[in-house]
Amino acid sequence: MSTELAKHEISPEAKKQQRKKALKESLTGYAIISPWLIGFLVLIVGPMIASLYLSFTDYDMLSAAGWVGFENYTKILTSDPRFIQSVKVTLVFVFISTPLKLIFALLLAMLFNTGRKGTGLFTTIYYIPSIIGGSVAIAVVWRQMFGRNGAVNGLMEAIGLPTMNWIGNPDTALSVLILLIIWQFGSPMIIFLAGLRQIPTELYEAASVDGANRFTQFLKITLPMLTPVIFFNLVMQTIGGFMTFTQAYLITGGGPLDATLFYAVYLYEVAFTYLRMGYASAMAWIILVLIGVITFILFKTSKYWVHYESEGGR
Structure with a gap:
């Protein structure tokens, strides 16, 4: 031995x-x-x-x-009405634009998942807005389209509808930005399309044999099997929504009457217009904590609706 x-x-x-x-x-x-x-x-x-x-x-x-210790944080949280306004505007923007964007992306992904000839070309075309949508050029074009003498008012006037100042009206300015963000649906659409193609076709065939219609198949097969992808897109688009800056800064500048004062726009204004770098740094850490809390909530609640095949559902 x-x-x-x-x-x-x-x-x-x-x-x-x-x-x-x-x-x-x-x-x-x-x-x-x-x-x-x-x-x-x-x-x-x-x-x-x-x-x-x-x-x-x-x-x-x-x-x-x-x-100055916690003085910046105290001022931000207790005596800065524009901070409160920026948080409200950003939350409304995120909680409206993100679900609408994901719904639109999912609908188009299902449309392109038919396997018909030419769907690859259309998928590429519809992905383009996600590439160029956040650019300065598109922001300028969007501002011109919804301006007083823009294409949208021109179209409305041509069909006999009353025109309006879309960007200069506090009631509609945020809607213009939400519409622009929804238009950039290409990235989540591609991810949804990849998820749809991973669902076994045998499940749909078996459901058809049992008499399930398309809507029932969508509720009982597509949505449950797609929940991990939906969750991923939800988290990524929510975080991205909180960081939206270019569109609001170039199209509305945070106006009118702070109706589109996104958090990132106000932070930029504090830092580079008023040169209050310490105050702006505190704002940056507050939004980081806020995003972290919302992301944590999404992860904690995901166990109730996200189903993973390897775990047999949760």
Whole structure:
């Protein structure tokens, strides 16, 4: 027995060679990811730490930062009516635009999942708004379309309907931005389409044999099987909605009467118009916590409606 153990025992020299090999592999791996790692530390972690420190200071970019403790947070949460308005506008925007965007994306994904000839081309065409929708050019075009003398009013006038100032009216300005965001449905549509193509066709065939119509198949097969994809799209689009900036800043500038004062627009205004960097940093951390809480709630409630095949449903 001792002779057999001696044969299988690794010599100190062999152990040393194994350690050298493992170290070499580790260093090679770190070298490969070093560009990303350096970028992550310098461009993400570093600025986050700096903004956290600045959120406890009075800093205007022109003089040294002075420590004020929780004063910025106290002012934001207790004595800043525009902060409250920006939160309200952003929440209304997110809770209206996100479900509508996902519903529209799902309907088109189901339409393109028929496998008919040419659906690939139409899928690509309908994906284009997601690529260019957040650009400055599209924001400018949208502002012109819904302006006083824009294409929308021109069309309404041509068919005998009364025209209106869509962007200058506090009651309709936010709707214009919501419509623009819904138009950028391509990204969730592609993800829905991928999820639909993973559903076994045998399930639909069996349901048809049992006499289930299309609507019943959608409720009993498509939706339950698609809930993980719906959940993913819901989380991503919700987070993206809170970060919306370009469209509101260029189309309405937060107006009229702060009707489209998105949180990101107000944060930008505080930071780069009034140069209150400490105050803006505190606002940035507050929205981070708010997004984190909402995302946490989505994850906690997902166990009641998201079904995973590997777990046999939850």
